[in-house]
Amino acid sequence: MLALLRERSRHGFAIAALTGADGPLGRVWRIPRPVIYRALGRVESAGQIEPLAVESGSGPQRTVYALTDGGRDAVDAWLERPSEHVRQLRSDLLMKLALLDRRGLDATALLRAQRDVLEPIVTAIGDEREQEEGFDSVLLAWRHANAGSALRFVDDLIAESGSQAGRARRRAQDGD
Incomplete structure (x- = not known):
């Protein structure tokens, strides 16, 4: 999730689409939507992401998250680690x-x-x-x-x- 936010700021629903069964990353790792939302809460509490904006539309409001510097560092270190x-x-x-x-x-x-x-x-x-x-x-x-x-x-x-x-x-x- 953090690595997807490293690409650009997104909301949980967009992350779920990327990691769902039909998503481009779901071929490797499927992450159920409830797991994504729980994880977003945990990484926000850990200070690795922060809310950037709230998108409203015909459905529920969606909070768009951005990485903090600590989240960016964590992703970059993880991507280098075998x-x-x-x-x-x-x-x-x-x-x-x-x-x-x-x-x-x-x-x-x-x-x-x-x-x-x-x-x-x-x-x-x-x-x-x-x-x-x-x-x-x-x-x-x-x-x-x-x-x-x-x-x-x-x-x-x-x-x-x-x-x-x-x-x-x-x-x-x-x-x-």
Whole structure:
């Protein structure tokens, strides 16, 4: 929610539309409208957002919120922080990548930081698996495959971002 307010000031209904089942971010993270309104109250109490205006229309009044400096700092720090656990990548990393893309920001630093977290996890699980037998080995094989896939996914995105940057530089040079 704060990251969407980092893009621009909005009301809870607009956030719900973006994170609903049919919204562009709902493909990654669906947030039910009641959860959004409760969270807006919490982050307002925490001083991360403040009411900016009230829109009135044919329906209920809608309070438009803006980030405070503290809210802006919190979003920017969160967008730079890699996920610590492989199980968080589906929601946490993908949402950060979607939000960075929406703002036209380069995700390479986040991806490199994520790689730095994932690489030792993959190695540790692989080492641990060699010591186990039976179902424990099977479970570790599952975890190793998932962590390895996540690492390859991040590596692929880093490679793509490098090739996209290279193409953009070449286009700019060709235009000179």
